[in-house]
Amino acid sequence: LADEVHRQLRTRIVTGALRPGDALRDCVLAERMGISRSPVREGLRTLELSGLVEKSANRSYRVSTLAPVDLPELALLRLADETLAIRIIVQQHITVDALRPALSAMKTVPDSLLEIVEADTAFHSAVVRLAGSPRLTSRFTQLTDQLQLFLMNEGARGTQRRDALIESHAQLYDELSNAVTLGDPRPAIK
Numbered sequence: 785l786a787d788e789v790h791r792q793l794r795t796r797i798v799t800g801a802l803r804p805g806d807a808l809r810d811c812v813l814a815e816r817m818g819i820s821r822s823p824v825r826e827g828l829r830t831l832e833l834s835g836l837v838e839k840s841a842n843r844s845y846r847v848s849t850l851a852p853v854d855l856p857e858l859a860l861l862r863l864a865d866e867t868l869a870i871r872i873i874v875q876q877h878i879t880v881d882a883l884r885p886a887l888s889a890m891k892t893v894p895d896s897l898l899e900i901v902e903a904d905t906a907f908h909s910a911v912v913r914l915a916g917s918p919r920l921t922s923r924f925t926q927l928t929d930q931l932q933l934f935l936m937n938e939g940a941r942g943t944q945r946r947d948a949l950i951e952s953h954a955q956l957y958d959e960l961s962n963a964v965t966l967g968d969p970r971p972a973i974k
Contacts (some may be wrong), residue, residue, distance in 0.1 A: 785819055789827030792817075797847055798929055799898055800936035804849040808837060822914055834926040836933060850934040858931050865924045866908055867973050869915035870960060874969040880961050887911040887957055890950045897909050900949055901935050909951050911960070 793813075796802045814821045828845045831837040837845045850858075851855065873880070888905040893903045905928050912924040936956060961971040 785823035786826035786830070789813070789817065789819075789824050790830045793827060793831055794836060797831070798932040798936065802847050804847050804933070804937050806847045808845040808847065810845070835930045846884075848930070848933065850930060850937075855931075855934055858927055858934070859949065862908075862924065862927045862931060865920060865927065866912060867969075869912040869917070869920060869924070870963070870972050871969045872915040872917065873911075873960065874963050874967060874972070876916075877964055877967070878916070880914065880957065880964060883907065883910050883915055883957055883960075887950075887953055890946070892951060893946050893949070895946050898936065900946065901932055903933060903949060904953075907956075 793802070793808070802808075803968040808830065810821045810824045813828075814824045817824065828837060832839055832845065836848055839845055871928065872878075874968045886903075890903045892901045909921075909924065909928060913921050915921075963969050
């Protein structure tokens, strides 16, 4: 049940259905979900560890508020994790064919902020998962969740359109494939 609470709340947070600062009272959530407060508390603690919710002074939870000053650090950490994943993929000569479904899915994405952010996240998450490191994947997911929370609630200005998204990720796919063939991660690391 705690995993389901985590999944449902995470989805509502990263899609913008729950906004930064929104209160998350365990008793209210438990009643809405028709479950006891214990799994709700456990789900909220997991969300706190991922940075999506914060515990306030009165011990209740609320959706995290990320400031524009947080964005460069989150982006830098995400880039570092993805760079590590690319290095692992190249060193282990892992074929990148598993990324094709995420790339193909972008072709059907409408030009809306939510769908574009989710498609971008799905592709980059697939790259990191391909490296085969569960801890790296977990950390990357936490970072991308926080970035998505920020982007959805700040209304990312200048967000890529679908065609630009497809083109840039197709190029990354080709560069990563070439890097694996050459045994050199540099072509795929920008």
